[in-house]
Amino acid sequence: MLDSLLGGAGILGTSPEMLALFVGFGLVVGVLFGFFGMGGSFLVTPALLMLDYEPSVAVGSGMAFVFGTAVIATLKHHDLGQVDYKLGAIMITGTTIGIEAGRASVYYLESLGLAGGIISVAYVVLLGGVGAMVTRDALKSNGGGGIDHEAADKDLDEYEIPEIAKTIQQTVRIPPMVTLRGDVRVSVWVITAVAFATGLLSGFLGVGGGFIRMPAMIYAIGVPVPVAVGTDLFEIVFSGGLGSYLYGQGGGVNLGIVAPLLFGSALGARIGSAATAVVDADGIKIYFGGMLLIGAVAVGIGEIGSYLGNPTLELLGLVLVIGAAVVVAFAILYTTISSLRQERHQGTTVTD
């Protein structure tokens, strides 16, 4: 059975060059995920689509990669006590139904021959929208987009519930009500609605959905930021695991893609996470927003190239999407090492 798994799923079928590319790309994606706390899966599915993988393989393998990344990140957040298991358990139902609806839509569109185009267009809108939001916030310098590193260090009791969350908690009081970590009391139906909407997105695009679910948990449900991050990851372990299983049954998960991506991203996430202790995220956030916008343009160019049958345009799209991620990851590493060297130099000067 293992032979068929390895051979059929493609770990032996993937060339050494592609394995090296996936490990390297995983490393870059891991650094971004570890540093910004989001964006882990944004670039994987579009890149696979541009590498001419079937839409169901690109989305299924992207989702399996998200699943593996979420397992690693949840283990870390569990150690820090930042996972609300009750909230996670409630969200699983809504997300599961949402993912299954999204997945069924992908296979339906694939049967019509429209999946690649529609998923690419959805990515252009998504990357462009989130990229514009993050860039605008970075220009305003008021945080937003990704994890607020300073906020993540506060005690749970110190968090103020956003006004909009208070309004939702006071307006939507359909029983049953539950009490969550950080003394938040909210209707189960609000949690389920948030879970379904983000699950639908996950199933359709093969993304974790954290970039929507995290803000939704903070602003619609009202949970503290670190709990939103930890619980989101815990929830992705289940939703991503189930989604990967369903895609895997249809032959949509390629271990030859997922294993090397995960190998690189697990290391990259450690580096990115360690860098947050040294570098101020706000300074680099604008590059992250820019990277997402370039990603949107790249997917658009790749799709036009594919439509026109122009391989140069397809290659340009792929180079742009990977190049933008590499540039931002290197900017993080360079700034981190420079800051550490500067700190050491200042320490030495003071001692002298």
Place this chain on the structure above:
Amino acid sequence: MAGLEIPTWDPETALLIGTILLEAIVLYVGYGGLERLFGPYLMKLLVGGDADAR
């Protein structure tokens, strides 16, 4: 339209997803151990001097 699907037991797919789960756990533990072993040395190499590994 392709209908909503109730997951059915498929040993080969379960093994595939189990392999990814196992790889993730091994990587978490493995990289954690490597960080403890080589982190301080790597930091000295990158930053120079006696900087602590973060």
